[in-house]
Amino acid sequence: LAKTTQPISMDSYEGQEVNITCSHNNIATNDYITWYQQFPSQGPRFIIQGYKTKVTNEVASLFIPADRKSSTLSLPRVSLSDTAVYYCLVGGPNTGGFKTIFGAGTRLFVKA
């Protein structure tokens, strides 16, 4: 299972773009990269998922370089409500189902 490494914490201000990078040097060919957001005392919530290049949805963008050994979650114009822990996960169908490994996550603190 590919291990992921993320910064422990990040600070930002409202309205700024935030980029959180995740390293996954041992990513397997069939692995997808998935990001989750978690607020205190709640379950994680899916943000975005990708395999290669760039994926964009209504809340975020995910950039994956050609070698796929890292990925960057981009949150445009963050607000106070984006203060949360963000997890990067790597997994694929070759694992025979979920044996999801959550890392420590990145604690994002958005200031006014």
Added chain:
Amino acid sequence: KAGVTQTPRYLIKTRGQQVTLSCSPISGHRSVSWYQQTPGQGLQFLFEYFSETQRNKGNFPGRFSGRQFSNSRSEMNVSTLELGDSALYLCASSLVGVGGNEQFFGPGTRLTVL
């Protein structure tokens, strides 16, 4: 569409007791995974069930067990509770249960062991 539900939401037990937690996945989802979250260890994978079979297991002692019923509902059991079992237990369901599928998490059950 109803989300993942977990019962009970809060539970207080004493050391040595056993506890059963319940999870109802989103309708149509066949994969159910369980996680333990503590401040010290973060989110840790317990096990995953798919079509009533345990398909994957994390590194937890045998005191932690689970099962899945034919309607995909799942239960998790912890026997001989220890103080360190105090945690938020999260359940997540997925349509197929293979990598690349989004997991939908429930609100969790907060277990306190005294």
